[in-house]
Amino acid sequence: MGVAVMKLRNPPVNSLSLECLTEFTISLEKLENDKSIRGVILTSECPGIFSAGLDLLEMYGRNPAHYAEYWKNVQELWLRLYTSNMILVSAINGASPAGGCLLALCCDYRVMADNPKYTIGLNESLLGIVAPFWFKDMYVNTIGHREAERALQLGTLFSPAEALKVGVVDEVVPEDQVHSKARSVMTKWLAIPDHSRQLTKNMMRKATADNLIKQREADIQNFTSFISKDSIQKSLHMYLEKLKQKKG
Numbered sequence: 545m546g547v548a549v550m551k552l553r554n555p556p557v558n559s560l561s562l563e564c565l566t567e568f569t570i571s572l573e574k575l576e577n578d579k580s581i582r583g584v585i586l587t588s589e590c591p592g593i594f595s596a597g598l599d600l601l602e603m604y605g606r607n608p609a610h611y612a613e614y615w616k617n618v619q620e621l622w623l624r625l626y627t628s629n630m631i632l633v634s635a636i637n638g639a640s641p642a643g644g645c646l647l648a649l650c651c652d653y654r655v656m657a658d659n660p661k662y663t664i665g666l667n668e669s670l671l672g673i674v675a676p677f678w679f680k681d682m683y684v685n686t687i688g689h690r691e692a693e694r695a696l697q698l699g700t701l702f703s704p705a706e707a708l709k710v711g712v713v714d715e716v717v718p719e720d721q722v723h724s725k726a727r728s729v730m731t732k733w734l735a736i737p738d739h740s741r742q743l744t745k746n747m748m749r750k751a752t753a754d755n756l757i758k759q760r761e762a763d764i765q766n767f768t769s770f771i772s773k774d775s776i777q778k779s780l781h782m783y784l785e786k787l788k789q790k791k792g
């Protein structure tokens with residue numbers, strides 16, 4: 545039926561390393577250029593994890609040129625996903641913090657597994673970093689200004705039930721039904737003529753995407769100088785240590 549399934553596979557936690565981001569963007573571009581493909585189901589092959597978000601090791605202890613290159617690729621993937629002409633449905637089969645949530649938010653419809661261990665949200669403030677304006681814009685577009693304001697300040701990671709209530713996801717289903725539900729949602733969306741759906745999607749999303757496009761360079765510079773600060777590097781170090789200690 546012209547539907548591709550993209551499975552994130554970067555064990556152990558599907559963090560979005562530079563290599564992973566680049567491959568993702570290229571795959572998406574290929575699908576976009578393949579006229580037989582009308583929809584993509586985005587899911588994960590890592591058990592219990594949709595995506596741990598941006599790779600913290602790409603943002604810690606590197607040089608400014610690396611940060612700039614990394615951020616350019618984060619922007620690129622986001623622009624491709626958010627403005628895709630294809631129907632994107634995410635089958636969220638695991639934890640989805642920060643950049644993981646961002647991937648899901650780019651989709652046209654989000655189905656999440658009903659497992660309270662899985663959480664989703666933009667938790668940047670908990671790491672001592674700040675979600676950039678275009679993450680924020682997309683959050684506001686999805687859940688409204690008040691909910692986004694609160695969730696961004698608190699770095700809230702929502703359980704599936706909470707995410708459904710606030711509108712971060714569109715549907716919560718038993719874990720073994722995430723993929724079948726994503727497929728049935730896709731079937732419904734495929735019934736809409738592409739041209740009218742695409743024009744409507746463009747009308748809804750263009751201003752948000754253009755907001756980044758017109759200041760991409762400045763955004764890269766902001767990111768680079770922000771992430772290079774000693775205080776921010778210290779926060780990231782502490783967060784990485786906390787992740788390590790969780791094990792021991």
Ligand SMILES: CCCCCCCCCC/C=C/CC(=O)SCCNC(=O)CCNC(=O)[C@H](O)C(C)(C)COP(=O)(O)OP(=O)(O)OC[C@H]1O[C@@H](n2cnc3c(N)ncnc32)[C@H](O)[C@@H]1OP(=O)(O)O
Binds near residue numbers: 767
């Ligand atoms: C003025 C304004 C200017 C604007 C400037 C912009 C500022 C920057 C904006 C950047 C935005 C960032 C968005 C992000 O995506 S940051 C990443 C946020 N991600 C997280 O907080 C998730 C952290 N991870 C977890 O919570 C858990 O790992 C998990 C995903 C729930 C999985 O738990 P688990 O128990 O199954 O696995 P765990 O043992 O924790 O982890 C296994 C190993 O993986 C490492 N790891 C986990 N997450 C990441 C990650 N995101 N990047 C890199 N590595 C990660 C973890 O450390 C373990 O490693 P090791 O085995 O100990 O070596």
